[in-house]
Amino acid sequence: xxxxxxxxxxxxxxxxxxxxxxxxxxxxxxxxxxxxxxxxxxxxxxxxxxxxxxxxxxxxxxxxxxxxxxxxxxxxxxxxxxxxxxxxxxxxxxxxxxxxxxxxxxxxxxxxx
Amino acid sequence: xxxxxxxxxxxxxxxxxxxxxxxxxxxxxxxxxxxxxxxxxxxxxxxxxxxxxxxxxxxxxxxxxxxxxxxxxxxxxxxxxxxxxxxxxxxxxxxxxxxxxxxxxxxxxxxx
Numbered sequence: 290x291x292x293x294x295x296x297x298x299x300x301x302x303x304x305x306x307x308x309x310x311x312x313x314x315x316x317x318x319x320x321x322x323x324x325x326x327x328x329x330x331x332x333x334x335x336x337x338x339x340x341x342x343x344x345x346x347x348x349x350x351x352x353x354x355x356x357x358x359x360x361x362x363x364x365x366x367x368x369x370x371x372x373x374x375x376x377x378x379x380x381x382x383x384x385x386x387x388x389x390x391x392x393x394x395x396x397x398x399x400x401x402x
Numbered sequence: 403x404x405x406x407x408x409x410x411x412x413x414x415x416x417x418x419x420x421x422x423x424x425x426x427x428x429x430x431x432x433x434x435x436x437x438x439x440x441x442x443x444x445x446x447x448x449x450x451x452x453x454x455x456x457x458x459x460x461x462x463x464x465x466x467x468x469x470x471x472x473x474x475x476x477x478x479x480x481x482x483x484x485x486x487x488x489x490x491x492x493x494x495x496x497x498x499x500x501x502x503x504x505x506x507x508x509x510x511x512x513x514x
Contacts, residue, residue, distance in 0.1 A: 332488075387500065
C-alpha cells in the first residue's frame with residue numbers, strides 16, 4: 290500500500306519567503322508527526338498531531354513555524370519569513386495510534402538561500 | 403549532555419560479522435525506537451520496544467530498563483545493511499509518544 294508521502298521532495302526558497310510543506314500520511318493513521326533533520330544531525334521533534342489537534346507542539350522553534358491538520362489526514366507545515374538556519378530535511382511520520390511504530394516519509398529538503 | 407547517546411558513531415565491518423550498536427539514555431521513557439536511514443533515503447522503523455527483546459530476521463533489539471540501555475544486533479551482516487542506525491526514545495518525562503528524542507546515529511559500513 291501507499292506509504293507516507295511528502296511534497297515537494299525539494300524546495301529552494303529565498304530568505305524571508307513563506308513556504309508550505311505537505312504530508313500525506315498512511316490512510317487511517319490518526320497520529321502524525323513532524324521532525325526536522327539538519328545535515329549530520331539526528332532528527333528533532335517539531336509537532337505531533339492526534340487526529341486534527343496538535344497534541345504536542347513543544348518542538349516548534351518559534352512562532353514562524355505553524356502546522357495544521359484540518360481534516361485529520363493531510364498536514365501542512367508552514368514556515369513564515371524563512372531564514373537560512375531553517376535549511377534542513379523536514380520529515381513527516383504517521384502511525385495507526387500513539388503506541389505503534391512510526392512510518393516515515395522520504396522528507397522535504399528545504400534550502401533557504 | 404545528550405539525553406540519548408549512541409556508540410560507536412562509526413562502524414566498519416566485514417560481510418558476515420556480528421554487529422552490535424549501543425544506545426544509552428538518561429531519562430525515564432515509555433518506549434525506545436531503532437530506526438534505519440539509508441543515504442539520501444527515508445527512515446524506516448526497525449523496532450519499537452519498552453521491555454525485553456524483539457527479533458526480526460537478522461536483527462535483534464534488546465532493552466534493559468533498569469540500566470537505561472538498549473542494543474541493536476545484526477547477525478551475518480551484509481553490505482545492504484550499510485546505513486545509519488538511529489536510536490530514539492519517547493514518552494520522556496511523561497511527554498507525548500510522538501515527541502521522540504533522537505541519538506546522533508551510528509553510521510555502519512559493511513564491506514564485501
